[in-house]
Amino acid sequence: MSPSLQTALAAHRFGLGEPDLAVVGPDPLAWLQAQIGPADPQQGEALASTAEAMRARAETARKAARQGVAIPDAAAMAAHAKARAEMSPGKKKDDPNRVDAAAREAQRDIAAQDVYARLLTASQTRRPFAERLALFWINHFSVSGQAAKVRGLVGAFERDAIRPHIAGKFQDLLRASTLHPAMLRYLDNQRSVGPHSRAAMRQPAGDKKPKATGLNENLAREVLELHTLGAESSRPGSNGQVAYAQADVTEFARVLTGWTTADRADASTPVAFEPNRHEPGDKHLLGKTYPAGQQALDMVLHDLSLHPATAHFLATKLARHFVADDPPPALVSRLATAYLDSQGELPAMYQALLASPQAWQPQLVKLKTPEEFAISSARMLRLDQRWLQPARDGQVSVMGQVLHEPPSPAGWPDKAEDWLGPDALWKRIEWSTGLVTRFGTAQDARLLARDGMGPLLSAETGQQLARAADGAQALSLLLMSPEFQRR
Amino acid sequence: MTSLDSPPSFSRRTLLRAAGAGALLGAASTLALAGPGQPGGPRLAFVILRGGLDGLYAVPPIGDPAFASARGPLAEYASAPLPLQGVFALHPALTELHGMYQRNEAAVLHAVGLSYHERSHFDAQQVLESGGTQPYQLKDGWLGRALQADARKGLAMNTAVPLVLRGSRNIDTWAPSRLPDPSDDLLQRLSRMYGDDAALAGALQRARGLREGPEGDAMASDMAGGKAVAAFPALCTRAAEFLAQDQGPQVAVLEIEGWDSHADQAAPKGRLSANLRQLDAGLAALRAGLTAPAAKDAWRRTVVMVATEFGRTVEVNGTRGTDHGTGAASFLLGGAVRGGRVIADWPGLSPAQRFEGRDLKVTVDIRAPMKALLGDHLKISSTVIEREVFPGSPAIKPWDGLLSA
Numbered sequence: 001m002s003p004s005l006q007t008a009l010a011a012h013r014f015g016l017g018e019p020d021l022a023v024v025g026p027d028p029l030a031w032l033q034a035q036i037g038p039a040d041p042q043q044g045e046a047l048a049s050t051a052e053a054m055r056a057r058a059e060t061a062r063k064a065a066r067q068g069v070a071i072p073d074a075a076a077m078a079a080h081a082k083a084r085a086e087m088s089p090g091k092k093k094d095d096p097n098r099v100d101a102a103a104r105e106a107q108r109d110i111a112a113q114d115v116y117a118r119l120l121t122a123s124q125t126r127r128p129f130a131e132r133l134a135l136f137w138i139n140h141f142s143v144s145g146q147a148a149k150v151r152g153l154v155g156a157f158e159r160d161a162i163r164p165h166i167a168g169k170f171q172d173l174l175r176a177s178t179l180h181p182a183m184l185r186y187l188d189n190q191r192s193v194g195p196h197s198r199a200a201m202r203q204p205a206g207d208k209k210p211k212a213t214g215l216n217e218n219l220a221r222e223v224l225e226l227h228t229l230g231a232e233s234s235r236p237g238s239n240g241q242v243a244y245a246q247a248d249v250t251e252f253a254r255v256l257t258g259w260t261t262a263d264r265a266d267a268s269t270p271v272a273f274e275p276n277r278h279e280p281g282d283k284h285l286l287g288k289t290y291p292a293g294q295q296a297l298d299m300v301l302h303d304l305s306l307h308p309a310t311a312h313f314l315a316t317k318l319a320r321h322f323v324a325d326d327p328p329p330a331l332v333s334r335l336a337t338a339y340l341d342s343q344g345e346l347p348a349m350y351q352a353l354l355a356s357p358q359a360w361q362p363q364l365v366k367l368k369t370p371e372e373f374a375i376s377s378a379r380m381l382r383l384d385q386r387w388l389q390p391a392r393d394g395q396v397s398v399m400g401q402v403l404h405e406p407p408s409p410a411g412w413p414d415k416a417e418d419w420l421g422p423d424a425l426w427k428r429i430e431w432s433t434g435l436v437t438r439f440g441t442a443q444d445a446r447l448l449a450r451d452g453m454g455p456l457l458s459a460e461t462g463q464q465l466a467r468a469a470d471g472a473q474a475l476s477l478l479l480m481s482p483e484f485q486r487r
Numbered sequence: 488m489t490s491l492d493s494p495p496s497f498s499r500r501t502l503l504r505a506a507g508a509g510a511l512l513g514a515a516s517t518l519a520l521a522g523p524g525q526p527g528g529p530r531l532a533f534v535i536l537r538g539g540l541d542g543l544y545a546v547p548p549i550g551d552p553a554f555a556s557a558r559g560p561l562a563e564y565a566s567a568p569l570p571l572q573g574v575f576a577l578h579p580a581l582t583e584l585h586g587m588y589q590r591n592e593a594a595v596l597h598a599v600g601l602s603y604h605e606r607s608h609f610d611a612q613q614v615l616e617s618g619g620t621q622p623y624q625l626k627d628g629w630l631g632r633a634l635q636a637d638a639r640k641g642l643a644m645n646t647a648v649p650l651v652l653r654g655s656r657n658i659d660t661w662a663p664s665r666l667p668d669p670s671d672d673l674l675q676r677l678s679r680m681y682g683d684d685a686a687l688a689g690a691l692q693r694a695r696g697l698r699e700g701p702e703g704d705a706m707a708s709d710m711a712g713g714k715a716v717a718a719f720p721a722l723c724t725r726a727a728e729f730l731a732q733d734q735g736p737q738v739a740v741l742e743i744e745g746w747d748s749h750a751d752q753a754a755p756k757g758r759l760s761a762n763l764r765q766l767d768a769g770l771a772a773l774r775a776g777l778t779a780p781a782a783k784d785a786w787r788r789t790v791v792m793v794a795t796e797f798g799r800t801v802e803v804n805g806t807r808g809t810d811h812g813t814g815a816a817s818f819l820l821g822g823a824v825r826g827g828r829v830i831a832d833w834p835g836l837s838p839a840q841r842f843e844g845r846d847l848k849v850t851v852d853i854r855a856p857m858k859a860l861l862g863d864h865l866k867i868s869s870t871v872i873e874r875e876v877f878p879g880s881p882a883i884k885p886w887d888g889l890l891s892a
Contacts, residue, residue, distance in 0.1 A: 367686075416686060420686055420687070420690050421690060421693075422690050422691070422692075422693035422694035422696075422697060423694065423697075424690070425687065425690040425691055425694050426669075426694040429669045429673070429674070429677070430668070430669060433669050433673065437645075437646050437647065438646055438647065439647075441647045441649070442647075442650075444609070446609070458683075460679075460680060460682065460683070461680055464676055464679065464680050466607070467608075467676075468608060468609075468676070469537060469538040469539075469608055469672060469744060469745065469746075469747040470537045470538065470608055470609070470612060470744055471609055471612070472744075473670075473672070473673055473676070473744070474609070476669075476673055477673070477676055477677065477680065480677055480680075481680055482680065482681060482683070482684040482687055485687060486684075
């Protein structure tokens with residue numbers, strides 16, 4: 001493979017795109033390997049730590065409770081804002097759903113600032129491979145800020161649970177994610193209590209609303225199905241065996257009981273283990289026995305991390321993200337083996353990926369998601385933070401991806417068929433022509449194509465650029481070209 | 488009646504012309520007001536047509552003996568072209584412009600162009616806007632440098648400042664808040680680019696199918712140029728409002744893209760026809776805005792120049808359109824213009840008379856009328872024009888007699 005093709009693939013497939021391939025230097029592989037490590041701290045001002053985000057939530061909750069109203073989720077807030085816009089001033093004052101404006105604003109602002117930081121960091125980073133891996137894991141451990149229970153916490157989750165742990169043992173990443181308040185709240189471990197725990201036994205009599213009813217399996221199921229073993233391993237494989245079944249989910253839910261977030265504004269740590277809520281007794285899952293108490297979770301997470309099904313699942317997702325919607329089995333196998341051989345070290349899997357010929361195939365196959373497209377466009381045009389003003393998400397939502405609000409715990413899909421409808425493409429065209437109109441008119445698409453795309457630029461696209469009616473159109477054509485829409 | 492004690496800022500040439508034309512007192516008092524530093528002074532609007540307007544189609548030289556054979560199917564029009572001076576006529580869609588011509592408010596320039604003849608959009612637009620002799624020789628715009636030297640304000644009717652206005656610190660921008668739809672031209676080019684990518688091609692095709700207007704719908708055909716072009720008249724109205732203000736910008740720049748008519752350019756409901764209609768409506772809107780009572784006679788102090796980066800091939804190509812050419816047509820209109828004429832050193836259309844056997848020749852560098860506008864209309868000194876605005880162009884003499892008074 002010619003050095004410059006490898007350089008271009010390093011920049012665009014493994015990185016987030018570059019306006020000048022020279023930044024990769026003479027050894028693209030070394031350039032990527034040097035980036036394996038924790039993700040950089042995010043850029044952006046006033047980014048809330050987990051503790052700060054929890055405090056802001058607690059404030060809002062207190063004020064809302066005083067007013068006797070519920071904190072609305074994103075959809076309700078949007079609908080409410082719309083309704084308020086049509087209200088007369090008199091009615092507005094009496095609006096029963098009026099949550100304290102300042103508190104509401106604070107939460108919305110945290111959420112917007114988190115999206116801004118995510119996009120700004122990705123568009124400016126000089127360690128784009130690490131950044132891409134961070135975005136991959138953030139999507140793997142998806143939490144959605146749409147629900148009120150998670151609003152304002154997603155950025156803190158990314159910063160505190162995911163980004164520092166992308167290049168160590170998978171177990172550490174898994175633990176940080178599972179025990180972050182955003183995840184505990186998103187998947188309802190808040191409300192889960194052991195049916196035989198002291199808290200459950202203390203249920204008030206009569207028709208008073210029970211505080212805790214029993215087990216909630218949501219977190220347990222998603223950890224097994226989406227974060228570790230993978231849903232496929234719950235279906236009989238070629239040997240007729242399954243990695244886990246319903247009983248394992250329930251048992252795991254019992255292990256998880258007691259882990260809860262402290263929503264009180266004066267709590268010292270965001271997450272704590274409350275023995276009163278923990279289901280007593282041993283738990284039996286994955287063919288092993290785990291003791292009662294808070295140590296059990298770490299033991300289970302350890303065993304899950306080193307399970308062959310987990311290795312296979314993680315390898316599949318990683319290969320799908322970088323190489324192809326249906327990744328080659330040989331590649332998946334190689335990544336899984338490297339992972340297990342290293343006892344669950346993520347860098348071993350990354351190195352195996354970089355060493356695989358399939359990962360370096362010259363043909364650009366993977367379609368960029370709207371977020372990737374936006375980030376790589378901002379990098380190609382060397383934009384500063386102004387592309388994230390006034391809409392702090394850079395209008396990525398227009399293209400169908402509301403950042404921090406993925407549709408399900410499974411995160412954003414990673415297959416072209418999920419992103420390539422006619423309207424989706426139209427929206428990309430509108431978005432890119434808008435971006436070019438605002439920021440791009442001084443730039444020469446032909447130079448960007450030559451320096452940034454290098455050998456990835458097809459003859460057809462090069463011709464189209466040369467024949468464009470004007471500079472702005474050429475830039476739009478470059479951003480919408482097949483070689484830029486894919487990586 | 489000329490007065491020999493007119494303000495010293497007026498050139499002797501202006502006085503002589505006024506004397507020769509037997510200027511009325513009214514004209515003299517207008518002149519007295521139009522010095523630099525005075526509010527409500529001269530106004531210039533520069534309209535850039537991006538893509539290469541086919542000047543032979545917009546201003547057909549129907550009386551030229553070679554016209555019909557040279558242009559073939561492009562010599563035919565759905566209705567009769569509107570007569571101008573000599574062999575020339577105007578595309579039937581340009582009715583408002585023709586009206587101005589008949590009122591001596593519009594002049595048509597033909598076979599004008601750049602000193603650059605390589606037919607690249609990028610490079611030609613760079614030359615048109617920078618005022619250089621070769622592409623990238625000058626990095627900012629001729630109007631920008633003129634405004635900088637003159638310490639006057641410019642206004643770009645767009646979200647970003649086009650090259651022609653760069654070089655001045657005193658440039659505003661104004662654009663309607665809605666972004667324009669992707670143009671049909673862009674979509675067609677994307678379609679070609681997606682030739683080998685079945686998934687993208689399919690999605691694009693479906694997207695376009697979902698958005699096509701019904702056949703025979705005039706609205707849809709005006710939308711053939713995209714919402715940006717349909718919005719041009721409204722943009723012109725807005726520009727006129729700005730220009731009419733006492734403390735308003737001295738120069739406004741507007742742009743229309745989509746003139747690159749490689750295919751089916753004569754289609755009555757196609758892109759080029761829609762663009763010409765919208766251009767005509769826009770120029771009328773400028774005039775209407777500047778002749779409104781609130782504008783206080785601004786039209787009389789205004790020149791609008793419409794220019795494009797190059798013309799197109801004399802002969803039709805294989806897709807009933809034209810390819811990039813050289814010599815172009817341009818328009819000058821406004822109350823300050825001495826109109827009602829076609830200004831051209833006409834080279835002819837026979838193959839021997841064409842540039843490289845294919846294009847209309849350039850017989851006059853477009854900087855000649857530009858220099859005249861800067862000097863006679865905006866009252867910028869010739870020293871500044873030659874040294875700063877159009878450096879390195881001593882052979883190009885500013886045209887005389889462009890203005891009406």
